[in-house]
Amino acid sequence: MSEVFDLTCQLIRRRSVTPDDAGCLPSIAERLQRVGFRIEHLRYDDVDNLWAVHGQGGPLLMFLGHTDVVPSGPEESWHTPPFEPTVHDGYLYGRGTADMKGAVAAMTVALEAFVTEHPEHAGRVGLLLTSDEEGVALHGVREVAEHFRRTGETIDWCVVGEPSAKERLGDLIRVGRRGSLSGTLTVRGVQGHVAYPDKALNPIHAAAPALAQLAGQAWDNGNADFPPTSFQISNIHAGTGANNVIPGTLTALFNFRFGTASRAEDLRRRVEAVLDAHGLDWQIDWQLSGEPFLTPAGGKVRETVTAVCRDLCGIEPEQSTGGGTSDGRFIAPLGAEVVELGPVNATIHKVDECVALADLERLPELYKAICARLLVG
Structure with missing residues (x-):
């Protein structure tokens, strides 16, 4: 050959x-x-x-x-x-x-x-x-x-x-x-018994409206060279494994694929503004793998x-x-x-x-x- x-x-x-x-x-x-x-x-x-x-x-x-x-x-x-x-x-x-x-x-x-x-x-x-x-x-x-x-x-x-x-x-x-920007989001609540929700703070319930807003948001319109920016949540994890325990934290993984119509720092700022607007106790570890x-x-x-x-x-x-x-x-x-x-x-x-x-x-x-x-x- x-x-x-x-x-x-x-x-x-x-x-x-x-x-x-x-x-x-x-x-x-x-x-x-x-x-x-x-x-x-x-x-x-x-x-x-x-x-x-x-x-x-x-x-x-x-x-x-x-x-x-x-x-x-x-x-x-x-x-x-x-x-x-x-x-x-x-x-x-x-x-x-x-x-x-x-x-x-x-x-x-x-x-x-x-x-x-x-x-x-x-x-x-x-x-x-x-x-x-x-x-x-x-x-x-x-x-x-x-x-x-x-x-x-x-x-x-x-x-x-x-x-x-x-x-x-x-x-x-x-x-x-396209560029790739990933985030690992942690939302903190208060663990407790499901029968006493007034004594706990469920981070799943607290984060759900914010995650829905992020998933439904238009980030830009793209341009002649790149399609509009895509935001995808790839994993959500919470819970202790028991169905009678309100978890203390929620972790969500998400990713942006973005063109030249947006900048990474602007995407980060807009995500953080949404989380703040929903009154969450949050932390994000950001990873920019490429512009x-x-x-x-x-x-x-x-x-x-x-x-x-x-x-x-x-x-x-x-x-x-x-x-x-x-x-x-x-x-x-x-x-x-x-x-x-x-x-x-x-x-x-x-x-x-x-x-x-x-x-x-x-x-x-x-x-x-x-x-x-x-x-x-």
Whole structure:
């Protein structure tokens, strides 16, 4: 089979459940070093990161990916072993095939071919890989971005290999992502016997109107690039396990996905104002996992990736800011234009995750073409 197929299979066999890299990064580093890439291993806490770069000066084109995967779940639920790559009916099955070991393999093979064909290319081309994207994402690209700030590294363009396509390779690229703001809300009451509610304060009853107001509130109207902000309560917990006890506290988990029409600090302020208006005794632990980012129309990497999809895939890609978050949220604040291009995302994080062999074989061509159009005169 092809180089990209073989490398994808090698990576799938490594049980790199986040944040364990399981040896993926050293194997990729060895390949890239052989063709002249300068290798930097960046380990923070228990997370391995790889920065490989080729060339001199600027501009800098970065490819960005991750080798960690989510757990497989019960392996008996899979039709084939999740960490043993299996081909069936034109698809390669295994955990990480689509998210995103297939794209990591394609980036690696594309970069090997590009620098071999164009050893004197303009500027620099790099590959940044982490083993902490599917987990808490504290010591992966977030930490590397801080390292780049300290060292003065400037990134002009970034192509993220996240699975972006809906039905066929190249039918959708992501040109931005919404921000994600989470909160853990604690509402304090007074525990007591359900038969004597006058001697207690039920935090469930007290919080319910405020939570209903938050859930029904329009936070903004969105804009041309992003949909309206979404607020979702993902968990509510209270009680001692007994049906005759009024609980003393309620805990609720919630999340905002927001675009550029709102700011995180304004969302926090508005939530807290609602809680105060309802007279609650509350506390919130906030977590901002990423601000929204957008590569505007006319940006060079956005135009290049669009043209490559059009020319090589025969399709005009939809340009979207939907979906969840990606590590692009840590690179965009460095001043980089960020676009995401990868395989079909229909099976990511699912049992029997797979990628079409035809898409896997074509993906290195797309990545290499992006390099050539940006770094070869």
